[in-house]
Amino acid sequence: MENFGFLIRELPWFWRGTVVAVEVLAGVIGLGLAAGLGGAVLQVYAPPPVPALVTALERFLRGIPPIVLLLLVFYLPWNLPPLAVAIVALGLCSAAYQSQIFRMAIQSIDRRQTEAARSLGMSSPQTILYVVLPQALRRAIGPWSNEFSSQIKDTSLAYIVGVVEILRQARYVISYTYGNSLLVYGFCALIYFVLTRAGNAALYRLEARLWVPGFERRGLERRV
């Protein structure tokens, strides 16, 4: 039982790691959302060579493990700080998945709505902005939440490029308390479990609030 005492003493370090993990998550989700939504709009609405290029990029990003992308960005000639490396690499990975979600949501909106909006005199950007996206984004919430919860867990990969997140702090704690690996990593698992649970609960609430009757609800979760 005296073993658990040191965990309480080291709690501030785990807290710091958790804050960094949440920072990574915010960056990754932000970048993924912006690039993913942009990519999806380009794939559906841009003139011919663009959609094919975006799709090729998306396929590439979805075909390689996030670790490979992390290390590729890490060894770029510009010497980015670890946090930036993690956000860019994991953000691009997430963008590829999010663009797929948004593209399917956009394509699920009836074409005739676009035709109707155009015939009422709305411009093409207006139609996308005021008719298609408000509906498509709502439809995307379910699958998007799955992407969000898997990203919570994927922030742990930032460990590899040296971001001092939960697992890195855990390593430091283990090395100066001489051992206790099982307890410390078990505690990390608990932190992630609570984070994932809290994130999911928050998203379910958001989903329930924005949900429009007749729209699809959340399905199975994406991996990791």
Next chain:
Amino acid sequence: MREFLELARRFLPELLQGTKVTVELTSICILSGLVLGWGIALGRVYGGRIIYALCTAYVELIRGTPLLVQLFVLYYGLPDVGIVLPPLLAAGIAMGMNTAAYQAEYFRGAIQSVPKGQVQAARALGMSRLQAVLYVVLPQAMRLVIPAWSNELIYMLKYSSLAFIVGVPELMGRANLIAARNFRYFEIYLLVAAIYVTLVGIAAKMLSFLEEKTRIPGLSSLG
């Protein structure tokens, strides 16, 4: 560009050795996850209260924590209680246990998507509960789950790269060794990326072939 091709020519054989380990590791994990996953899924759908609770707890625990943490608990944590696992075994067990939980969820969804009326009809025809599950539900559920299961396999293929962190000489591990010798990190990882994209492409092709081969006209998840 020519320099890059020269690099590729020189190091591809070594990288392909690592690729072999990646494929082996993924296959073993995905298959053990398949067996365990079906067990858990059946336990969650048809099991009694205790079995249901145990299976659900397992799935929630595994899906609520990252694979990397699970790997660390097994590889760095277990020696504290006297269990020392070699890297490959630790990675294999961590990945197998991880994928089992996700596969179980896909299987459960597939089992539940077979209409209840079919089981009732089978029971009315005099089949036992076990027979109904074995001969009516499972043959359909297994087919329905192939698309979701393909995604899982592709994920495992990519996430097997985590094994390099504990020192398994799979594709990423080999790449690190090579890059540490010649400092051509970026180019080597680019090669690795190309190999993974190829592997994922092949796996996707094989699985859609399997889906096509086992298809029964009229049976679809939308039905």
